[in-house]
Amino acid sequence: MKKKDIILIISIIIIAIISYFLFTLGKNEKGSQVIITVDGTVIEKFNLYEDREYTIKNGDHYNILTIKDGYADIIEADCPDKHCVNQKKINKMGEKIICLPNKTIIEIIGADESNIDSIAN
Ligand SMILES: [Zn+2]
Structure with missing residues (x-):
């Protein structure tokens, strides 16, 4: 094999590894916070690693959320x-539980997403 071919093959392998990691990080990274949106407004933000039970109210309707393990x-x-x-329980970034009748969305986000307040406004 020529030296040029070896360099090309190595480059392809490196690119493949990098894209694999980018894909994995983007799709499967565990989230760190839970945001609750009711009727288009973020009403609460919880740490995903602090167990709690929380009743989400929207007028006369409710959803009971648990955060555990x-x-x-x-x-x-x-x-x-x-x-x-x-719906099954969620823990990965970007995963959602949506309740259409109650207009409630539970979403998992990462720690460094600090633009939640701007979404609420
Ligand atoms: Zn529902």
Whole structure:
């Protein structure tokens, strides 16, 4: 093999490894915070690693969120379809539990996303 070919092969391998890591980080990184959006407004932000139970209220409706062992989950709700309750618990950045009837969104975000307040406004 020529020296040029070896350099080309090494470059391709390096690019492949870098894109693999970028993809993995973007898709599978564990989040660190849970944000709760009701009717388009961020109402609460919790640490994903502090266990708690929280009742999200939207008028007469509610969803009960639990944060446990680094996962967020909806365990109870008064919506008719119960999609949010049946959805599996989430812990990765960008994952969401959405309750359409109650206009409630639970989303996992990373620690360095400090632009939450601007979304709320
Ligand atoms: Zn629901």
